Amino acid sequence: MSGTVSGRHAREEPGRAPEASGATPPADEDWAILVAAARTVRDRSYSPYSRYPVGAAARTDSGRIVTGCNVENASFGPTLGAECGVLSQLHATGGGRITALVCVDAADVPILPCGRCRQLLVDHADPETPVLSPEGPIALGELLPHQWKLTEPTQHGRRA
């Protein structure tokens, strides 16, 4: 199973190398399609400890939809958020950039990524990338301002 879902934004076969990133988020993102994909994968969540299944679905700049669910662990700490699955599938199916993301809970309500997952997303999405909240889309840069990125080392930074 590829795990990808075709939609009206699909412009290439899953697994094909994506075109260059930098695309702006589609203004006409069909959130209902992303929500439906997130619900489907949420129902495969492994969350016996919290009993809080989460499904996440993202659009990529090549039009693919990539999804993930949370995977918990008996020692609790190593639990993988649903967004981790999204990022794994993003790269497993050809890479690219995320242009829209939604996470849903068991009640089908859009939930916002936790702080760790926001930072994980920063490497793969632009500050303008919309994340669906119950009140509508919110830009990733608003969810996580002053994002950490490894760019040029400061004078207190890495050794040469």
Ligand code: THU
């Ligand atoms: N969870 C996610 O999958 N993503 C988030 O952004 C927040 C939390 C999961 C982790 C855990 O399995 C469950 O939700 C309860 O915290």
